[in-house]
Amino acid sequence: MKTTHRRYFMEIAFDGGAYHGWQTQPNAVTVQERLDKVLTTLLRQPVDTVGCGRTDAGVHAKQFFAHFDVEHEGGIDNAEAFLYRVNALLPRDIGAKKLILLEPGVHARFDAVMRTYEYHVHFRKDPFLNGRSWQLRSVPDIAAMNHAAAILLQYEDFSCFSKSNTQVHTNICRIVRAEWRWTDDGQQLVFYISANRFLRNMVRAIVGTLLDIGRGEHGPEHMHAVIQSKNRSVAGTSVPACGLYLTEVVYPYL
Incomplete structure (x- = not known):
């Protein structure tokens, strides 16, 4: 059976005080690292998110978008239930707010106007x-x-x-x-x-x-x-x- 790739946008918010910015870096704790780890755990497959941009260490975000691909036939059946599970595993200073299924070619960084x-x-x-x-x-x-x-x-x-x-x-x-x-x-x-x-x-x-x-x-x-x-x-x-x-x-x- 051919693998189905579904692309999701996730809206998050975070207090950046404890993080060395959004983007994953060696020897530093970042927001992306925390989110990717949670998504990988829940979806039982490697997940590498792509953010709408990068933030410096200590910078906050009231609205931030990241996209990621899910490689299975059914995708995420219940967005609300999935967000609940994501938030249960994320630290208190990062919150997942919305999950949206979009077309495969959309891009969190390059499509922002x-x-x-x-x-x-x-x-x-x-x-x-x-x-x-x-x-x-x-x-x-x-x-x-x-x-x-x-x-x-x-x-x-x-x-x-x-x-x-x-x-x-x-x-x-x-x-x-x-x-x-x-x-x-x-x-x-x-x-x-x-x-x-x-x-x-x-x-x-x-x-x-x-x-x-x-x-x-x-x-x-x-x-x-x-x-x-x-x-x-x-x-x-x-x-x-x-x-x-x-x-x-x-x-x-x-």
Whole structure:
């Protein structure tokens, strides 16, 4: 009997504090490693997931997608029951939210058309935000940062915000949203950024550059010089991973 290959998309969420990012690495605990181990155990066959992207160590995800193939005739009969079993075996800081059967050719990484990240900062010591937001000493100039953030939408080459020596073919990205807003309770300041794709370390470098502007070290127009330089050393220091969240991944068929 011919083997049937069924491709599934799984939506997950995770607190990245205990992990060295999403992607499996030697001598490091990662989210992908944990998920693959659980799926391999339950499906009784080797499972190698493919994620919608990679996250740095300590970065969180409110929405993350991974695809994987199941090699048997029947596939997964009951998605809800299977998710229950997956969550029973996953650690508490990783949760499986949805399972979707899709066409064999779909791809969690290459088919994504838009991604959104948030970066959270706060200003008063709060034990419940420890590891999930970055505490700053004083409130920066939000108007200046939003002025500079709007400049990002005028460019597509973001080499200046890319981590060095990355194996990517292009540093071209299309940013469609970049702005700072207060949360409804006024306790946190959040940077929202959406683009078709992101480079490694890009959001954390952008936030660091914007905070330099917000602290008055540069004017908002400095963002033009940073981007046009195409030089990572001209941009600001990358901010800590604890405040960064992947919050939305958009596909044309979901």
